[in-house]
Every structure is written in structure tokens, then in C-alpha cells.
Amino acid sequence: MTAQPLDVQPTPLALLLLGRESDTSSERGVDCPGDLPAPSDPDLVERARAAKAKLGERVFVLGHHYQRDEVIEFADVTGDSFKLARDAAARPEAEYIVFCGVHFMAESADILTSAGQQVVLPDLAAGCSMADMATAEQVAECWDVLTEAGVADVTVPVSYMNSSADIKAFTGRHGGTICTSSNARRALEWAFGQKTAGAGGGKVLFLPDQHLGRNTAVRDMGMSLEDCVVYNPHKPNGGLTAQQLRDAKMILWRGHCSVHGRFSLDSVREVRDRVPGVNVLVHPECKHEVVAAADYVGSTEYIIRTLEEAPAGSKWAVGTELNLVRRLANRHADEGKEVVFLDRTVCFCSTMNRIDLPHLVWALESLADGRLVNRIQVDDETEKFAKLALERMLALP
């Protein structure tokens, strides 16, 4: 029997996964629209330097802590998502903000910068899987469920910075605030202070990271695990009864970080056996049992500061993104501080890692040649309400 030629056309999903088609509600699978230099090009560093020098003060390059070393080398400032958005806003003379981070961060920078500034994301496929776990339609549906259950009036949305501009705008429209991992407690305290009356007292709808919401409520604010319910957008009514919603204080969206969510209690036990005397330091995006078993918990900036202040001879197992942990291990090795990665099987944030030197060179050279590429622009209506929510965060005590 002769083999028949296969006449198989790729499905839309296959094209999306191959990076050939775009998903309009996220940035997954968007091909670079230009000619990228080859990763093996030996002149990449020189080309990035030359393009940056040609642009001079017109460009400001921001680098998130989770970016690759080869990219961080060209950042004018580094920081967490909140600090970078503020840094961008404090640079009104820069015509172009090149954001080496992920899409929601570039959106926040666009919202907080002036109309004359243009924000560029070197690779449009650098999205965030956590931010993609809450879409505007799903969140609107959730609000309808809360309204049906009679609790929307006493609920304040608090959205993590790691969310799309649409979700930030929803938050602003419904009287809520944005938070980061460094001010989540202050944001929750503020939110509970807004609504105290009604069925079951004030509530918070926390989007989209269930772990940061739960860890802040239980570990930092003394609530119980029973005070928290998880709203699953893939189930009818979020998988919750009206009574469960009425009884809850924290309604947690069922989202998580695909990097931090992989650290486990076993990782903590294994590192304590492997490195006697080790201090376990983790990000609050990790699961509750990991955070409960850790010695220190805090945001990216907190992790950096804690290691800076640590005494020589101390040992640390760090549960956050690998690019940052590797950089911190190298930085502190000479001071006699041992820094290891919490779990040897967890890998880099794949979307953060999409920004590499070829994409950065392509973006900088395009701008230097007068071509604006990969602009991230939030529409006016979304920007108005997202900014309101961001400004509430900036005004937190």
C-alpha cells in the first residue's frame, strides 16, 4: 500500500502556539514583525550600544529584575514592575520608553507616562500567563455573580499590578485599587476600610493571583483560610454558592504565576536537608504552604534588600525567578553569602525570557532609524479608569 500525502492544514490554535497568529485578548503567539538579527551575531552588543548612543536622551530603557543579564546590561534603571512604572513617569524628556519586561508592565508605563511618550515592548509575545488568567469578560461575569448573590455592594476589587489594563480599568470603575507584592497589605486594609456594612461585612475581590491574595490575608492580616474562597472563572457561578460568597471575606480569583506556583513544600524540605542552616526566602506569589514553611517572605525588592543586608557566611535558598536568583548568587558570592535556587526543577519565566538581545537590538535600531515598532498603547477610556486605580495605589498611606 502506498502512503498517501498528508493534506493537513494547521489549526488556528496550532498557528497560535507556533507564534504565527495573534490572540487579540493577549499577546501570545505574535511573530516579530521585522528582521531580527541572528542570536549568533558577534556584533550584537556593539550594535545595541551604538543604537542606544544614537538615540541618546530620547530613549529610556527599563529592565525588570527577571530579565536576562544580556538585556539588564542595557537598562538605564532596573526594578520591580511598580518602581519601573514610576521611573518611566519620572522621565518626561524621554520620547521612547523601551520596556524590557512583560506586556502588563509596558501598559502601566503607557498609562503613567505623558501622551507624547511612546512605550515599546521589544517582543510582543512577552505576555504574562498570570495576567492572561483574568479576561475583562470573565471579570464582568464574576461581578454579575456577586451582584446576584447580593454582595457586589460590599465588595471592593483589589487587582495585582500583574493584570491587563482592562482589569485595572474594571478595578478603577468599581472603586478599587491596584497593589503590588510590596503594598498588598496596605491595599487590602484600605479596601476593607471602604466597605464595612452589609451581608457578612466588607469583602475584597482579589485579582488575578490567588496566592498573593491568600498569603496577604492569612499570613499578614490574621484572617483564616476559611475566610477565603476561590472563584473559578471556568465554572458556573465561579463554582461557589451565594452563601459561600456571603460568608467570605476574601474572594480570590483562580489565577497563579506559572513560575512561583511551581515551588512546593517538598522544595523547602529538600533544600533544608541539602543545605544545613539555610534561610528560605520566597516571593508571596508562591503557594500558601510554601510561604508558611519559609523563613522570610516578600516582594522582589524585599528579596534583593534582604540579601544585601544579610551577614557574611549566611546561606539562602530563594524562591523567585531564576534570572534574578542567579544574578544575586553571583553578586553576593564574593561577600561569602551562599545563595541557591529553591528548586532545581523550576525554570525561567519563559515570557520574560522572550526579550533577548536580538529583540532589543532590533527595537533600538528601528527607533534610531525613525521607525516606531511594537508600540504598547492603552486606549483613552481604559486608560482613564486604569489610571484612577493606579493613582489610588499611589495614594495609599
Ligand code: 13P
Ligand atoms: P514584582 O515585579 O512586583 O516583584 O512582581 C513579580 C513578578 O512576578 C513580575 O512579573
Ligand code: SF4
Ligand atoms: Fe507573569 Fe509569573 Fe512571569 Fe511574572 S514571573 S511575568 S507573574 S508568569
